[in-house]
Amino acid sequence: MRIARFTTGDDPRFGFVQTEGDRTYLAVLSGDPLSMPAMPTGERIELGDGVRLLSPVIPRSKVVAVGRNYLDHVREMGGEPPTSPLLFFKPNTSVVGPDDPIVLPEWTSEVSYEAELAVVISKPCKDVEPENARAYVLGYTVANDVTARDAQRTDDQWARAKGFDTACPLGPWIETDLNPEDVGVVSRVNGETKQDGRTAEMIFDVDYLISYASKAMTLLPGDVLLTGTPAGVGRIESGDRVECEVEEIGVLANPVVRRED
Amino acid sequence: MRIARFTTGDDPRFGFVQTEGDRTYLAVLSGDPLSMPAMPTGERIELGDGVRLLSPVIPRSKVVAVGRNYLDHVREMGGEPPTSPLLFFKPNTSVVGPDDPIVLPEWTSEVSYEAELAVVISKPCKDVEPENARAYVLGYTVANDVTARDAQRTDDQWARAKGFDTACPLGPWIETDLNPEDVGVVSRVNGETKQDGRTAEMIFDVDYLISYASKAMTLLPGDVLLTGTPAGVGRIESGDRVECEVEEIGVLANPVVRRED
Known part of the structure; x- marks a missing residue:
């Protein structure tokens, strides 16, 4: 399973990365899978214009x-x-x-x-x-x-x-x-x-x-x-x-x- | 001005340190003065039994x-x-x-x-x-x-x-x-x-x-x-x-x- 952190212009969100042929989608999650169980919201976004991948984690400590x-x-x-x-x-x-x-x-x-x-x-x-x-x-x-x-x-x-x-x-x-x-x-x-x-x-x-x-x-x-x-x-x-x-x-x-x- | 971080058993709070003679009081603040303006709540606690001073800051980064x-x-x-x-x-x-x-x-x-x-x-x-x-x-x-x-x-x-x-x-x-x-x-x-x-x-x-x-x-x-x-x-x-x-x-x-x- 691949977990990405991304933004479409507003607050960072997380998503599971899904590949279909040569297209890649993000199945959007509610919350932060690093601190709570990850719940898919049902929303799916194609990776591409308007989607920016972020560091998948910002370490809270080090x-x-x-x-x-x-x-x-x-x-x-x-x-x-x-x-x-x-x-x-x-x-x-x-x-x-x-x-x-x-x-x-x-x-x-x-x-x-x-x-x-x-x-x-x-x-x-x-x-x-x-x-x-x-x-x-x-x-x-x-x-x-x-x-x-x-x-x-x-x-x-x-x-x-x-x-x-x-x-x-x-x-x-x-x-x-x-x-x-x-x-x-x-x-x-x-x-x-x-x-x-x-x-x-x-x-x-x-x-x-x-x-x-x-x-x-x-x-x-x-x-x-x-x-x-x-x-x-x-x-x-x-x-x-x-x-x-x-x-x-x-x-x-x-x-x-x-x-x- | 002295800012202390303390607990009386529950979540950490902040307070201004006030000394009167040999007694020390904490004027309790709402919120975290490191990230927002510090507002006194009016509550005052004497430093002593039941009050534990904490590190005044936990660095968010380093x-x-x-x-x-x-x-x-x-x-x-x-x-x-x-x-x-x-x-x-x-x-x-x-x-x-x-x-x-x-x-x-x-x-x-x-x-x-x-x-x-x-x-x-x-x-x-x-x-x-x-x-x-x-x-x-x-x-x-x-x-x-x-x-x-x-x-x-x-x-x-x-x-x-x-x-x-x-x-x-x-x-x-x-x-x-x-x-x-x-x-x-x-x-x-x-x-x-x-x-x-x-x-x-x-x-x-x-x-x-x-x-x-x-x-x-x-x-x-x-x-x-x-x-x-x-x-x-x-x-x-x-x-x-x-x-x-x-x-x-x-x-x-x-x-x-x-x-x-």
């Missing part, structure tokens, strides 16, 4: 992200593989949705895409073991862990480098039926493939990451866990269009702009 | 904290003074209020207090210059930037070391009339003074920190900015009682427990 979780990416960055998951935060003010611009801050001249599988938490999650972790997952979406690489190098902590506004595109929707163990994670810039990995290559798998994060702190419904990026990261510039794709979920596409443009 | 912002503390930690503010995040799940226990996680054996002046943001704040920063401040409170020092040393990023549940006591209330430029910042453990600094010793002052953070990312109403801790940090153990005090605001006191106790 995005917990994981660094250096694919060995090939660790090697390209010149670091050592971590002995435990390297956790960091992205604030909810960094979250944007499909087709929203990634706005390059003026204080950075080197911004990179990082395509990632994102986990959306369904219920309060604390001290969970890996074998029980899936019970706390509402579903999965695609993330771009946008990173100001120059600031990441100069700043001791990554709050600025990975926390600026628009540094966390999420979407296009939440897929609730995914098995996250071995799906493709791909990025493209202006149509050219840049990253092409598989979640099976993670150093710490999804279940372990949820467990580890839940032992570090309580995860709340709507919190999002980014699971790391495969090799192939690189620069994006104003005017680029970056696509992140996770197999069986979909494509998250965002244009890149610089504010003074 | 706590942005600053590391190594007092030179004496930089020296005691053995590092170099930063050339720009060292920003990191604490999640809203780490926030607790006055008298709430600081719960030591099982994965750390070395937890430290860090008394700090905390700034509470009043309205959306982006790309603000230092000379305009105060216009975005609702007021000030006291924070304890509780830190698992061993995890801080071993983890590349401080999400776990400074982000665990209960790692961010805030309180006892928000003082709206403070001049933050030169007030005392003190901590005591079991009554013994451990830290005794002044905000005038900050490497980057409050106005500069607000400006710098607002250029890194948008600050939202209710976001909290921790401004760094003076020298004198040290361990707390289960059974301790730690007090953090900022002159002209008040005392934030918390007991320390370990969960298996």
Whole structure:
């Protein structure tokens, strides 16, 4: 099942995504499926003009992200593989949705895409073991862990480098039926493939990451866990269009702009 | 003016703090002064039995904290003074209020207090210059930037070391009339003074920190900015009682427990 968050010009609503041939519809839901049972209203809207998909979730608390979780990416960055998951935060003010611009801050001249599988938490999650972790997952979406690489190098902590506004595109929707163990994670810039990995290559798998994060702190419904990026990261510039794709979920596409443009 | 958030057993409410002799009263407000004009209801409650002060704010987005912002503390930690503010995040799940226990996680054996002046943001704040920063401040409170020092040393990023549940006591209330430029910042453990600094010793002052953070990312109403801790940090153990005090605001006191106790 796919859950989208969207607007037709007024307040955000949620809908189940239904595909018929090459047409896609949203079966509108009443309320917020992240905090209550989702009830279809009967209304159905075709995806297209006048419908804008939004980030499927705005975390009420946090995005917990994981660094250096694919060995090939660790090697390209010149670091050592971590002995435990390297956790960091992205604030909810960094979250944007499909087709929203990634706005390059003026204080950075080197911004990179990082395509990632994102986990959306369904219920309060604390001290969970890996074998029980899936019970706390509402579903999965695609993330771009946008990173100001120059600031990441100069700043001791990554709050600025990975926390600026628009540094966390999420979407296009939440897929609730995914098995996250071995799906493709791909990025493209202006149509050219840049990253092409598989979640099976993670150093710490999804279940372990949820467990580890839940032992570090309580995860709340709507919190999002980014699971790391495969090799192939690189620069994006104003005017680029970056696509992140996770197999069986979909494509998250965002244009890149610089504010003074 | 002092704004407290409190409960008498039901939903949290807000009140103005009024002192008469050695008695303290809460003039109850309707609604949330962080998101709407505060209207006194006429009800007045004496602080004491049956009234529990809560964290005066639960950030809707983030706590942005600053590391190594007092030179004496930089020296005691053995590092170099930063050339720009060292920003990191604490999640809203780490926030607790006055008298709430600081719960030591099982994965750390070395937890430290860090008394700090905390700034509470009043309205959306982006790309603000230092000379305009105060216009975005609702007021000030006291924070304890509780830190698992061993995890801080071993983890590349401080999400776990400074982000665990209960790692961010805030309180006892928000003082709206403070001049933050030169007030005392003190901590005591079991009554013994451990830290005794002044905000005038900050490497980057409050106005500069607000400006710098607002250029890194948008600050939202209710976001909290921790401004760094003076020298004198040290361990707390289960059974301790730690007090953090900022002159002209008040005392934030918390007991320390370990969960298996």
